[in-house]
Amino acid sequence: MGKNIVSKIIESNLVFGEASVGSEISIRVHQTLTQDSTGTMTYLQLEAMGVENIQTELSVAYVDHNTLQTGFENADDHEFIKTAAAKYGIIFSKPGNGICHQLHLERFAKPGQVLIGSDSHTPTCGGLGMLSIGAGGLDVAVAMAKGYYYLKVPKVMNIELIGSLQPWVSAKDVILYILKRLSVKGGVGFILEYSGEGIQHLSVTDRATIANMGAELGATSSIFPSDEVTKNFLAKQGRGQDYVPLYADQDAFYDEKIQVNLSEISPMCALPHSPDHVKAIDEVDEIKIDQVAIGSCTNSSYTDLMKVAKILEGKKVHPEVSLVIAPGSSSILKMLSDNGALGILIDAGARILEAACGPCIGMGQAPKSKAVSLRTFNRNFEGRCGTKDASVYLVSPETAACSAIAGVLKDPGSCGDHPVVEIPERYHISKHYFIYPPKERKDLKVFMGPNIKPFPVNYPLKSVLAGKVLLKIGDNVTTDDIVPSHAGLLPYRSNIPELSKYCFGTIAKDFHNIAKENNGGFIIGGENYGQGSSREHAALVPLYLGIKAILAKSFARIHKANLINAGILPLTFVHKDDYLLLDLLDDLRLLIHPDGLDSQKNILLYNDTKDITIPLQFTGSERDAAILKAGGYLNYAKQSNHD
Numbered sequence: 001m002g003k004n005i006v007s008k009i010i011e012s013n014l015v016f017g018e019a020s021v022g023s024e025i026s027i028r029v030h031q032t033l034t035q036d037s038t039g040t041m042t043y044l045q046l047e048a049m050g051v052e053n054i055q056t057e058l059s060v061a062y063v064d065h066n067t068l069q070t071g072f073e074n075a076d077d078h079e080f081i082k083t084a085a086a087k088y089g090i091i092f093s094k095p096g097n098g099i100c101h102q103l104h105l106e107r108f109a110k111p112g113q114v115l116i117g118s119d120s121h122t123p124t125c126g127g128l129g130m131l132s133i134g135a136g137g138l139d140v141a142v143a144m145a146k147g148y149y150y151l152k153v154p155k156v157m158n159i160e161l162i163g164s165l166q167p168w169v170s171a172k173d174v175i176l177y178i179l180k181r182l183s184v185k186g187g188v189g190f191i192l193e194y195s196g197e198g199i200q201h202l203s204v205t206d207r208a209t210i211a212n213m214g215a216e217l218g219a220t221s222s223i224f225p226s227d228e229v230t231k232n233f234l235a236k237q238g239r240g241q242d243y244v245p246l247y248a249d250q251d252a253f254y255d256e257k258i259q260v261n262l263s264e265i266s267p268m269c270a271l272p273h274s275p276d277h278v279k280a281i282d283e284v285d286e287i288k289i290d291q292v293a294i295g296s297c298t299n300s301s302y303t304d305l306m307k308v309a310k311i312l313e314g315k316k317v318h319p320e321v322s323l324v325i326a327p328g329s330s331s332i333l334k335m336l337s338d339n340g341a342l343g344i345l346i347d348a349g350a351r352i353l354e355a356a357c358g359p360c361i362g363m364g365q366a367p368k369s370k371a372v373s374l375r376t377f378n379r380n381f382e383g384r385c386g387t388k389d390a391s392v393y394l395v396s397p398e399t400a401a402c403s404a405i406a407g408v409l410k411d412p413g414s415c416g417d418h419p420v421v422e423i424p425e426r427y428h429i430s431k432h433y434f435i436y437p438p439k440e441r442k443d444l445k446v447f448m449g450p451n452i453k454p455f456p457v458n459y460p461l462k463s464v465l466a467g468k469v470l471l472k473i474g475d476n477v478t479t480d481d482i483v484p485s486h487a488g489l490l491p492y493r494s495n496i497p498e499l500s501k502y503c504f505g506t507i508a509k510d511f512h513n514i515a516k517e518n519n520g521g522f523i524i525g526g527e528n529y530g531q532g533s534s535r536e537h538a539a540l541v542p543l544y545l546g547i548k549a550i551l552a553k554s555f556a557r558i559h560k561a562n563l564i565n566a567g568i569l570p571l572t573f574v575h576k577d578d579y580l581l582l583d584l585l586d587d588l589r590l591l592i593h594p595d596g597l598d599s600q601k602n603i604l605l606y607n608d609t610k611d612i613t614i615p616l617q618f619t620g621s622e623r624d625a626a627i628l629k630a631g632g633y634l635n636y637a638k639q640s641n642h643d
């Protein structure tokens with residue numbers, strides 16, 4: 001059988017392993033991207049690895065999340081990222097330049113190459129035929145240092161698009177429709193590969209909108225072929241030389257296939273509080289709205305915002321509605337300014353925000369209490385907008401603009417003539433927001449303001465680990481419980497000591513002080529320890545507080561990987577009821593075999609307070625065991641013969 005696009009890219013970039021579903025491989029990484037919220041930690045990790053030169057063709061450090069400078073903390077982080085980027089040979093994108101995924105699509109993404117980014121919406125560049133995967137910050141640091149990335153080969157699901165979109169139906173409606181069909185778990189374990197005659201009617205930015213929200217389906221990535229549409233987009237961005245054609249073979253093999261008829265899709269919306277809680281707008285009762293927010297890495301392209309301008313031309317935003325618009329890039333903002341569209345938006349009563357993530361990451365524009373907010377973004381989890389009792393609906397830019405005029409959630413079909421936007425002959429390129437690294441970098445210093453604290457590094461695994469039980473908790477503890485993420489703590493993403501004061505703060509009293517007084521120790525967890533967001537701070541903060549091992553009934557997959565990367569042992573009870581034999585402040589000793597961890601053999605835990613022995617298990621690959629033996633991924637990666 002023939003090959004699909006994903007197999008073609010993986011096989012031509014395979015460094016280690018066999019490219020069969022489920023096996024562990026490493027692949028060459030051509031490009032990386034970071035954003036500031038995860039990037040500070042990534043560059044601290046790169047620094048801790050003692051790297052002199054990065055091994056990727058191109059890496060970019062974007063500042064788009066914490067752009068507000070209400071105190072010195074975010075400004076310090078920006079300066080740290082800028083100087084670290086210069087030192088290591090990384091392109092720096094200044095705050096105000098735009099959102100990492102929109103900018104990367106415009107300026108750097110290349111069909112057929114591999115991109116690893118420390119942001120879950122990195123797959124956006126799959127709209128241009130690039131294999132683009134979101135990963136933890138440390139994985140991105142290692143990809144820069146070594147030039148490759150480890151992953152388990154995912155399955156590939158083919159989504160065949162047939163037919164063409166009706167007027168007033170857009171790419172956002174397509175991905176909402178797919179979310180309705182597959183749910184937020186429907187893409188787990190898959191890369192989604194799009195094909196079919198329907199894709200020729202979708203622009204690169206339409207495809208990027210669809211690839212972007214593959215993250216909401218739980219997919220590892222999403223990818224489109226590289227075709228004439230891709231070629232035209234690259235030429236208009238002044239990057240015609242980056243085009244390569246890329247198609248699946250006629251008889252390509254796929255692990256699963258579904259078909260979507262574009263002609264049958266109508267305008268959609270995702271109801272609160274999940275992106276897969278989707279209904280056709282004409283099935284939803286009329287809802288009065290308070291706020292409309294247009295932008296984010298999902299829907300902030302030139303075409304998206306031009307459609308909004310055409311809909312708003314000569315109209316006015318409803319007096320009860322606040323309409324905010326954040327363009328995806330400085331280039332888009334300049335084009336809107338040059339062609340008069342910006343004036344139309346302002347005339348209609350829109351609030352124009354800087355080109356950044358803005359309201360999507362809760363940097364301003366929290367709606368009023370109990371508000372209804374329509375957003376063109378990708379997530380509508382409870383409280384994410386900054387107002388706990390607000391209701392967020394996810395919609396297309398067309399639906400958002402028509403509703404902003406009407407003051408109610410509106411099917412855009414009732415909004416007059418469908419706006420047709422001509423793609424310009426040439427996109428504007430804002431060059432001066434990018435700072436390229438100098439050739440001579442040996443003597444460059446990295447700026448570390450008082451908000452930047454060193455990254456905690458572990459030691460090689462000892463044969464005996466001793467300490468007290470510092471915390472005993474129940475089932476389904478989330479990474480949010482371990483390290484809270486409310487807006488007040490966002491500026492401390494590079495300050496692990498400050499963050500550590502809040503560790504387990506919402507569910508346990510005084511954990512930080514108990515851990516400090518006892519010089520670290522053990523945490524006892526229930527089922528599914530560490531579920532939720534992938535943030536690696538939930539492993540790094542406990543590492544900083546001296547946590548040696550987590551003994552739990554079971555672990556959430558990504559958090560377990562982050563613990564291993566940090567060098568904290570994730571061990572499970574052989575007999576789950578043994579959880580009952582451990583209590584707060586019990587004295588424990590763990591005996592580790594001198595050769596390290598072996599998933600075939602039990603590890604013995606001595607509870608010296610109760611004079612009992614408890615068998616524990618390590619479940620992980622040989623490579624995981626070697627990482628733990630070295631004291632975490634950083635120490636392991638520094639060893640010249642390891643990757």
Ligand code: F3S
Pocket residue numbers: 064065099100101119121296297298356357360361378
């Ligand atoms: Fe930024 Fe929101 Fe995308 S935070 S990267 S615009 S999901």
